[in-house]
Amino acid sequence: MSKAPPEHRLNALPQIRSSQLSDGEKGNVDTINFMIKVARLRAGDPLPRKLALNILNDYGVGSSMFLDEALAIGDYVKNKVRYVRDPDLIEYLQDPKDLIGNISLGEAQGDCDDMALLIATLLLAVGHQPYFRAVRYKANTGNYNHIYVVDYEKNLGGPKTRVALDAIMKQYPIGYEVPHQSGQEFKI
Numbered sequence: 001m002s003k004a005p006p007e008h009r010l011n012a013l014p015q016i017r018s019s020q021l022s023d024g025e026k027g028n029v030d031t032i033n034f035m036i037k038v039a040r041l042r043a044g045d046p047l048p049r050k051l052a053l054n055i056l057n058d059y060g061v062g063s064s065m066f067l068d069e070a071l072a073i074g075d076y077v078k079n080k081v082r083y084v085r086d087p088d089l090i091e092y093l094q095d096p097k098d099l100i101g102n103i104s105l106g107e108a109q110g111d112c113d114d115m116a117l118l119i120a121t122l123l124l125a126v127g128h129q130p131y132f133r134a135v136r137y138k139a140n141t142g143n144y145n146h147i148y149v150v151d152y153e154k155n156l157g158g159p160k161t162r163v164a165l166d167a168i169m170k171q172y173p174i175g176y177e178v179p180h181q182s183g184q185e186f187k188i
Contacts, residue, residue, distance in 0.1 A: 031091060038121075040124065055072055070163055071163060077118055133164070136180060
């Protein structure tokens with residue numbers, strides 16, 4: 001099966017919204033607050049809910065197995081979205097619906113915030129209360145270096161468990177949490 005050359009697949013360019021972000025942690029927090037709004041908005045859309053339900057069915061997740069739901073959604077995004085960094089000094093943030101469309105085309109790509117936003121949206125769409133976790137690799141830096149989703153869930157009859165859903169860590173199973181010096185969780 002041959003695909004059209006890359007330049008012929010540019011007919012559906014994403015909508016671009018430009019805004020000036022503050023430097024340092026304040027800019028990070030502004031981005032996270034925007035991500036929270038987008039996740040909440042998109043979670044109410046039928047497309048993310050349908051995808052989340054399909055993932056749970058495809059992974060064979062049983063009723064009231066909420067921890068397994070979170071792991072299935074995180075694993076799906078990890079396996080379907082290729083990690084690609086943003087350009088230096090530019091922050092791209094993809095709409096979860098656009099990323100879902102690209103998944104269906106086999107062309108989904110994004111960085112940590114794109115994957116975290118998609119995971120959070122899918123979790124919200126099936127009744128979870130996820131958190132964004134922003135971390136610093138070095139203790140004395142103002143900026144957060146990485147973001148992923150954390151969920152606190154339990155399976156029927158089991159203990160509540162904290163699970164990290166970091167989809168860029170392709171070499172590790174979902175649930176692996178990258179070592180870091182400091183971090184903060186933001187309720188979505």
